[in-house]
Structures are given as structure tokens and as C-alpha cells.
Amino acid sequence: MPPFHRFVPSRVRGGRDHKRFRLVTPRRWPRQHWIVSSVIVLVFLTVVSVTLVVWHPWRQPPCGRGLIAIGTLRTCVGIDLDSTGFTKTDPLADLEDSLVKQNSTVNRPFGTIVLLDNMTPDSSSDSDNLQALKHRIQGAMAAVWRANNQAVAGGTSPNIKLLLANYGSRADSWREAVEAIKQAAQGEHIVAVSGIGQSLDTTKQAVAALSDAGIATVGSVITADDMNTGPDGQHIQNFFRVAPLNTDQAQAALSYITNHDYQKILLIQDDNRTDSYAQTLSSAFTTAYKSQHKAELDYTETYRSPDSKLNGADRDIYMTNQFTKMHSDICAIQPDLIYFAGRSADLRSFMKALSEGGACSLKSLDVMTGDDAADLVGKKIPSSDSLKFRLFYTALAHGDQWNSFPADSDNRRNYDEFAEAFTKTGFPQSDLTDGLAMMSHDAVLTAAAAARQNTQATTDPSTVAAFFLRFRCTNTIPGASGVIAFGPDGNPIDKSMPILQIQPDGSVTQQDLAWPTGKPLDPMTTCG
Secondary structure (H helix, E strand, O other): OOOOOEEEEEEOHHHOEEEEEEEEOOOOOOHHHHHHHHHHHHHHHHHHHHHHHHHOHHHOOOOOOOEEEEOOOOEEEEEOOOOOOOOOOOOOHHHHHHHHHHHHOOOOOEEEEEEEEOOOOOOOOOOOOHHHHHHHHHHHHHHHHHHHHOOEOOEOOOEEEEEEEEOOHHHOOHHHHHHHHHHHOOOOOEEEEEEOOOOOHHHHHHHHHHHHOOOOEEEOOOOOHHHHEOOOOOEOOOEEEOOOOHHHHHHHHHHHHHHOOOOOEEEEEEOOOOOHHHHHHHHHHHHHHHHHHOOOOOEEEEEOOOOOOOOOOOHHHHHHHHHHOOHHHHHHHOOOEEEEEOOHHHHHHHHHHHHOOOOOOOOEEEEEEOHHHHHHOOOOOOOOOOOEEEEEEEOOOOOOOOOOOOOOOHHHHHHHHHHHHHHHOOOOHHHHOOOHHHHHHHHHHHHHHHHHOOOOOOOOHHHOHHHHOOOOOOOOEEEOOEEEOEOOOOOEOOOOEEEEEEOOOOOEEEEEEEOOOOOOOOOOOOOO
């Protein structure tokens, strides 16, 4: 190839430039320069290639501030400071957009309540589901709207902001989530954490770690009796909840069973030691039965749900295979009623296995369980021509639970005011059926009210917990699920429990309304 040439102007006599040019040939670059350049380019391309293979940037979700990516699916865990979402295809996107708009109206000074939950439930491995999560978020948003626009939570100042935080499947990433919340506490003026969707060993550790950091947590739907006892066996000081305990649910269930003259009871219990909900529900029912009948249960069956992600297996298939082995035993026992002490996802697998296991002398079977069955509301109940189920459960709340009360009663009016705010926030009335939005609303509203009683709340979250204890029998929170008051242990006092039946099509009818004391909370007598 001929050398590259360029023309340059030539200066001539008289100091003037003329349009004359001379040909200039540049010096040839040394051969070794090309070799060095080639090596540099090759190294650069190698580094880029390795980075792409290891990092997979095209698979990265938009993990925003406060979040980190974990796992092969690159789920975002931590606190979502910018509402960027928790997965690449985020099913919560609409709710997060609404939350951004809601938070944009917040004025300074403000306090932040963090809703901590499994924001990325996977139905193939988790026992919780997306619909239940959405309802809990909706309830929290309705509570914040009320706190900022009505005087129901001790005025409207400081304003309240809501942020979502994710501890991932089975709360396995609770350490990352708690650390992110602690790091954001001062900058975001965090006054409390709410949510905690399930009673597990991992969620208990999260609550204990938050308490150790001086951050109060108010749980919305956690019911395991031992959730306020830390891994070290000590009481978790800064933990409160608005849901009745499993002991209360078991007693209410047994009262219903006795009143309806069920004689032969079969207990089916989960042996998963990491699931506090299942463990305490089973022990509570066994204790209540023994106390009332002065005898042990005659019939018990045990299964074990997975305590970690199943490698390449679907949870429903895995559990259905387990329950299939019970079919012949249950047909032989011929129980009047089964009390199922476990998760609703596994209950569905159980009913599927039993109904498809072949005909036996059982034509219909009544099943009673705990509040986790709220996740089955709106879903068809498994059945077959040979076996039909009637499914009952002790609920934490229900959209129609106060319908039998006078229109001017406190509980009825408190619910109606909440329901109006819920629809004003843009959510459909039908999402109140399972009661989860009601419970989440009550927890967040309580946190907002506690923060507003304390002038230091927005600068020092460690001072907030003491103000939850001021909500006693004569100073209650007007919750949608009933008035909220706490005992010294942080547990609610005399919370109502609707007894519901889930119909074959997934609709719900209320059978009864129970209280631990047998009647609604009375400030003059209940706490006297």
C-alpha cells in the first residue's frame, strides 16, 4: 500500500501565502507499535468477554439505591429507596408507581414506615403468594393516605412516607434487608417497620435484629406465639403485632368444633421446625383439646414441608406426593373433621391428593385450619366426584365481619371509614374479602400514631417503641379489624377472629365471630 500523503501550504517570498503546496510523507510507525497495540486490544476484548460471561448485564434487574441483587434470578433485596422494583419483570410495578405518586405529596418534616416482606414470592417454592402480598401493600398505602389526610393517627404531622423492603424467599435475605434499613434509618427518617408476612425462624431473626438496632416493628399478620421470643430465648422488646395469636385461634376453632358436635378429630401437622406458624398452631390446638377434653387426641398424621428451595422440583407436586400416602389412613379413620396445622399452599396440595386418591367410604369431609388459609380466598377448592370438602378457618379479619353490628357502632364506623379511604386510594372493594389489607392497614396506622406521639421519632427511631405501649385499653387505635390495644408483651388485647367458610368457588361466608375473652374488648372490664 502506498504511504499516506498530505498537502501543506508553502510560504513564499514577500511573506505572503500562495496557493502552492508541497508533498509531505509522514514517518513510518515502528512495527513493534502495531504489536503492542494489538496486544492491548486483545487484552481489552478478553476482559470485556469475561465480564459479560460472569456478570450478565443484560440479565441484571434495575436494582436501585438500597438494594442488592442475589441469586441466579438476580432478585433485588434490601430497601427500595427509589421504587425501582425488585425483579426485572416486576409484578408490583403498578403498586410501586402509585406509591411514588403518594410519596411525592409528602411534605417535610416526615417520618418513614418501611413495609418489610417477601416482595418476590415464587409459587413453585414459597408458601405465600402474590395476591396476598398485593393486598397487604394496598392496606399499608391506605393507612398512610389516612395518616396524611385525616386526623385518625394523631393529626397529620409529621407526614408519613411508605417504602417497601424485600427479604426474599423464606426471608433468607433478612440480614441484607435489615442492614439496608439500618443504613437508611437516618436519611429517610425511619420511625418503624411493619409487614413481616409469615412467622418463620428467619423472620423472627429479622425482627430481633431490628429490635437490637432500636427500630420498632409492628407485625400485621404474624400469629405464632413465640414470634416475640428471640433466637437467644429472650423477649424481643421492640416488637408488636395486631393479629391474635395461634393460641387464640386454636381455642376459637375448638369452641366452634365443640359447638357443632364434631366427635372424631384428626390432626394433620407440619413437622418443619423452621416454620413457627405451623409449629405453634399444632401445639396450641393439641393443648386446647387436652384442656377441654382431659384427654389426648386419638388421631394424628404428620408431614414435612420444605425448609429450603427445592432443586428443580415444584412445591405443589412435592407436597401432593407426600399427602397421597395418607389417603388410605384417612379413609380408614373416617374422621368427622380434620384440623390442618400448616400452610395454605400445603393444605391445597392435601385436598388435591385426597380428592384424587380414589373413592372410599368418605363422601364429604370438613376441614378446619388457621388464618393462613386467607391465601386460598378467591381460588377454587380442590374436589372430585368421590370427595367434597367444606373448608373453615379462623381468620384475622374479613370485609363483612361487622355487618351484624349496628350501623352506628364503633367497630362498624371504623371499618366503613377505612373502606372509604381504601377505595379513594384507588383499590377495589373486592380486595378486602380476605382481610389482609385490613390487617396491614391497622399495623401501619398504629405505627404512624405511635411515631406522632413522640417528638423525637423522625430523628431517633429508638425512642418510638415506648409509645406503642401507651395504646392500652383506654387509649386504643380505631382499626378496621377492631380496636387495637397492646399488653406489656406487645401482643394485642382481645382481638376478634371471624370464623369463615371458603366455598367451592373460592367465595367466603362468615359463620361466627369470636374473641379470646368471648366478647368484644371493653376498656372498663377486659383490662381491669
